[in-house]
Amino acid sequence: MTRRLLTGNSAAAWGARLARADYVPAFPITPQTEIIEDLSLWIDSGEMDARMITL
Amino acid sequence: MYRIRFHGRGGQGMKTASRILGTAFFKSGYEVQDAPRYGAERRGAPIFAYVRADSSPVNERGIISHPDLVVVSDDTLVGMPAAGVLQGIDEYSVLLINSHESANTWSERLNTKATILILPVAEEVEDRAELPYIGSSCAAASAALTGVISRDIFSEALSEELQHLGDVIVNKNMAIALSAFDTMSSHQGAVRESALPSAEDYRKPEWIELPFDDAEISAPAIHAGATSVKVRTGLWRTMRPVIDYEKCSGCWWVCSTYCPDGAINVSSEKLPEIDYEHCKGCLVCVAQCPPQAIESIAEHVAKQKQMTGADS
Numbered sequence: 001m002t003r004r005l006l007t008g009n010s011a012a013a014w015g016a017r018l019a020r021a022d023y024v025p026a027f028p029i030t031p032q033t034e035i036i037e038d039l040s041l042w043i044d045s046g047e048m049d050a051r052m053i054t055l
Numbered sequence: 056m057y058r059i060r061f062h063g064r065g066g067q068g069m070k071t072a073s074r075i076l077g078t079a080f081f082k083s084g085y086e087v088q089d090a091p092r093y094g095a096e097r098r099g100a101p102i103f104a105y106v107r108a109d110s111s112p113v114n115e116r117g118i119i120s121h122p123d124l125v126v127v128s129d130d131t132l133v134g135m136p137a138a139g140v141l142q143g144i145d146e147y148s149v150l151l152i153n154s155h156e157s158a159n160t161w162s163e164r165l166n167t168k169a170t171i172l173i174l175p176v177a178e179e180v181e182d183r184a185e186l187p188y189i190g191s192s193c194a195a196a197s198a199a200l201t202g203v204i205s206r207d208i209f210s211e212a213l214s215e216e217l218q219h220l221g222d223v224i225v226n227k228n229m230a231i232a233l234s235a236f237d238t239m240s241s242h243q244g245a246v247r248e249s250a251l252p253s254a255e256d257y258r259k260p261e262w263i264e265l266p267f268d269d270a271e272i273s274a275p276a277i278h279a280g281a282t283s284v285k286v287r288t289g290l291w292r293t294m295r296p297v298i299d300y301e302k303c304s305g306c307w308w309v310c311s312t313y314c315p316d317g318a319i320n321v322s323s324e325k326l327p328e329i330d331y332e333h334c335k336g337c338l339v340c341v342a343q344c345p346p347q348a349i350e351s352i353a354e355h356v357a358k359q360k361q362m363t364g365a366d367s
Contacts, residue, residue, distance in 0.1 A: 005081040008090075031093060 013038035017048050027055045056109040057248050058119045059197060062140050063128035064183065065098045068190025073104035075194040079204045079212035080108035088113045099184045099291035099336060101138040122148055124246040126197050128189045130154040131355050137290055144169045149246045151196055153189060172242055174235060181353045184293040188231040195232035202244030206236055292336030294351045296329060302348035313343040
């Protein structure tokens with residue numbers, strides 16, 4: 001098991017990923033932009049199978 | 056549990072300092088929590104960040120009211136009630152100040168029993184919001200003071216947290232941070248863990264008066280007009296615009312209109328006057344003044360002049 005220090009935002013993104021969210025209607029704005037950044041990176045790299053829609 | 060509070064101004068990198076220190080604690084096997092106080096992250100404004108580290112999970116939340124270590128990246132904040140640097144400091148606390156002045160001077164001035172340590176100012180700059188590498192230095196100095204973070208682990212944490220800025224910046228920060236680490240290594244262990252609240256003599260947390268914002272101006276809902284006047288944004292200023300009335304050609308409508316904060320008033324003699332209670336020091340007026348009659352001087356220099364009674 002590896003231990004990683006996450007930001008609150010990153011932890012929320014991991015939550016969505018582990019819950020296998022398949023649709024991300026995103027409206028990034030401070031303070032939660034990083035959640036969307038993480039999700040979009042994963043979706044882009046194929047690590048997460050979901051559709052991202054920016055609102 | 057280690058409770059560490061960082062004080063700086065927006066732009067100095069104290070939020071990053073708390074992240075680097077948090078990561079360094081984490082890599083040293085601690086459970087960690089680090090967070091900036093949200094909402095105040097504006098250039099020049101007083102910034103707060105908190106790090107808690109413990110060998111067991113950290114359940115305590117919120118601002119740190121009784122810190123074991125307080126780190127101040129800019130000594131002009133110490134005398135500013137809104138910055139709350141001295142809040143909850145007692146004889147067990149360590150106060151680390153980035154300053155030109157000595158620990159004795161600060162001890163006398165503050166009349167405190169806390170241990171005061173000085174992180175020497177490496178490089179003075181005109182605009183303190185741009186103090187270079189101060190965040191990294193503060194993180195390194197605090198890591199050394201705890202005595203439980205090794206130099207190597209600290210370096211690892213710093214590279215990890217700054218790697219997105221590129222190698223050149225990481226290397227510069229590293230060199231300066233490690234020299235701060237070494238400067239403080241003679242005080243290794245000066246900061247001690249304070250006890251967790253115990254069930255035996257548990258006292259309910261007291262209500263904490265935050266000194267700076269009345270509900271009227273800090274609450275999310277605005278119940279009255281013109282409350283912005285009550286927010287003393289002049290505290291954020293690191294550079295001060297000063298009008299030279301010898302050069303002023305009296306075109307008051309230019310500067311007073313360009314001022315994004317409406318902080319330039321016009322006197323009954325039709326002369327512009329800067330309202331330093333609210334001027335944030337953005338220096339738009341300096342750039343716009345047609346006869347170039349507005350000069351910018353560093354706030355810390357201006358304060359020094361005021362204290363010594365010299366002409367400002």
